[in-house]
Structures are given as structure tokens and as C-alpha cells.
Amino acid sequence: MILTIGQLSAKSSCKITTIRYYEGIKLMPEATRSSGNQRQYHQADLNRLRFIRHSRELGFSLDDIKELLSLSNAPKNDAPENNSHRAEDIASKQLQATRSRIQRLQSLEQELQLMLNHCNHDSHQTCRVIEVLANHQLCQGH
Amino acid sequence: MILTIGQLSAKSSCKITTIRYYEGIKLMPEATRSSGNQRQYHQADLNRLRFIRHSRELGFSLDDIKELLSLSNAPKNDAPENNSHRAEDIASKQLQATRSRIQRLQSLEQELQLMLNHCNHDSHQTCRVIEVLANHQLCQGH
DNA sequence: CCTTGTAGCTCTAGTTACTAGAGGTTTTAA
DNA sequence: TTAAAACCTCTAGTAACTAGAGCTACAAGG
Numbered sequence: 001m002i003l004t005i006g007q008l009s010a011k012s013s014c015k016i017t018t019i020r021y022y023e024g025i026k027l028m029p030e031a032t033r034s035s036g037n038q039r040q041y042h043q044a045d046l047n048r049l050r051f052i053r054h055s056r057e058l059g060f061s062l063d064d065i066k067e068l069l070s071l072s073n074a075p076k077n078d079a080p081e082n083n084s085h086r087a088e089d090i091a092s093k094q095l096q097a098t099r100s101r102i103q104r105l106q107s108l109e110q111e112l113q114l115m116l117n118h119c120n121h122d123s124h125q126t127c128r129v130i131e132v133l134a135n136h137q138l139c140q141g142h
Numbered sequence: 143m144i145l146t147i148g149q150l151s152a153k154s155s156c157k158i159t160t161i162r163y164y165e166g167i168k169l170m171p172e173a174t175r176s177s178g179n180q181r182q183y184h185q186a187d188l189n190r191l192r193f194i195r196h197s198r199e200l201g202f203s204l205d206d207i208k209e210l211l212s213l214s215n216a217p218k219n220d221a222p223e224n225n226s227h228r229a230e231d232i233a234s235k236q237l238q239a240t241r242s243r244i245q246r247l248q249s250l251e252q253e254l255q256l257m258l259n260h261c262n263h264d265s266h267q268t269c270r271v272i273e274v275l276a277n278h279q280l281c282q283g284h
Numbered sequence: 285c286c287t288t289g290t291a292g293c294t295c296t297a298g299t300t301a302c303t304a305g306a307g308g309t310t311t312t313a314a
Numbered sequence: 315t316t317a318a319a320a321c322c323t324c325t326a327g328t329a330a331c332t333a334g335a336g337c338t339a340c341a342a343g344g
Contacts, residue, residue, distance in 0.1 A: 291338100
């Protein structure tokens, strides 16, 4: 089953221009072309693209993703010890980054919640969001 | 007390180039200049800059921040209800976005942790991250 | 078979929020 | 007084797309 770029786009929820962009920066392989010069895609391309999009949604940079992809493609028989270590390194680096993102987002969440509580609890017209944002001392956690 | 751009930078933890950038896009007012053409800042500038930086850390876009700043400057007698609703909207929009990001990252964290355990326990380098990231169904939580 | 509309093609330039560097001037401190 | 540090402007680069101009290909209806 061959997909056009439009079909690939629909199935991956990734815009057409973005797919072409990914090809341009070699994150996606160069697609084969039809006789009329139109790109042709297969299931493997869809998988890879879904992988990329899902990772992007989770906050990984394109460089992170390149790294993860290279990890998955790394030849197993070629220096297995090294490969294994490298795999661990990359994965734990990603894990650390993920955790610190979560932490930062959680303190952000707290603070936004705090702001909204202020808004809701006094029914005066003056919303305290702005005060809270202006004044760092008003927030808990840092 | 007059501050140089370097001092303002130190007190706000905002890079010098970024301060000038903010002036360029009119997020910060045009600073007065010394006889030798160097920028001069005051407490009010520091407050504003801290407000901006704090908001940025919380994930607000510069446009959101411009809006918040204009709300804080808006005359209170002129449709005050509208003012607070808009600020509240911005905050709750950010809160929602933040929560969904946290959720996604937490499921990724789990998967990465799982994979690391896996890598440690058997010495195959076959990594499940790729599968997990490629296949949305494999992840818990959504 | 032809036409028309949708989908595809390339290439350039714009977006956001900065950051870095080149090349020059001003201030400060020894 | 002189050298170093801090300042100045301006240009260009970064990530990760996005949009538009101007063109070609292809599928469906008459």
C-alpha cells in the first residue's frame, strides 16, 4: 500500500509542509517519487513519522529524536558492549530531562492554580493574576 | 538609583541582549540614555522586567505578556469585568496546557524508566522506546 | 477526450524568542 | 594615562515550523 503525502499527513496528523521539512533536514528519508515526481510513502514511513510526532508532543527536540532514532537503528553486532552503554546513557539522559521538565511544569501548575483561586474567591472585579505575576514572593515553591 | 543595563541584567537574571531585544519589540519602554548614549534604568523597569521573566518561566508567550501588561495598565473604570476575565482566561488556558503536558511527560517517564530497567536486566539492546513512541496505544494514560 | 478542481511540486520568506558575533565607543580603575 | 571592562549598533543565526507564490500532476464528471 502506497501513500501520498496527503494521506501520510492525514494518518500522522503531521502537516504536509512539516513532512517535507523533515525530509529536508534528513529526519525522514528521501521519499521515492512517482513518475510524476510525487512522493510515495509506506507503512514504515508512517511509523517513523508517528514516532517523531509523538516525541515532539512530549517535548523532545529534533536532535533528541535523531538520537533516539539512531539508537533504535544501531547495529547490534557492532561492539555490543558499547552499544549497550550508549543506549543506557541516551535513555537516562532523556529520563532526567523528562523528570526536570515535569518538575518545572508542576510548579508552574501550582502557581497558575493559585492565581486562579485568587480570581475565583474574591468576587471583586480586580483579578490578582497580574499582581501574582508581578510579585515573585507571592508564589510558593520558589 | 539609576541602573546600567548590566546591573539590570544581574538583578533580573535576564541577559543584556534580551533586554535590548525586549526594547526593540516594545515590550520594554525605550530607556533614557546617558550623555555617552548608554541606557539608564530605574526600579520600575526592574519590576516590569521581572514580571516579564517570571511570566515567561511560567510559559506565557510574549503576546500573552503584552496582553497582561496592557490589562494591568488599563483604566479600571473602563469595563473592569472584561479585564479580569481576559487575564483569567489566559491563566486558565495556560493551566490546561500545562496539565496535559505533565500527563504526557509522566507516561513517557514511566516508559523510559521501564526501558532502562529492561536494558539493565537483560543485555539485549533492543529498545522499546521506539515502539512506545511510535505507537500511541502502548502508552498508559492516553 | 477534455476540462476542472484538488493535490502535489519547489523555493523563498516569515514566525517566535532569543543568542552570538563583528566592529566600534564609553566608563572605570590602576 | 592607559588598559580592561562594559557598553553601543547591526547583522545573522538558532529551532521548528508555517505560509505563500507560481507551477505541474492527477482523478472524476460531462
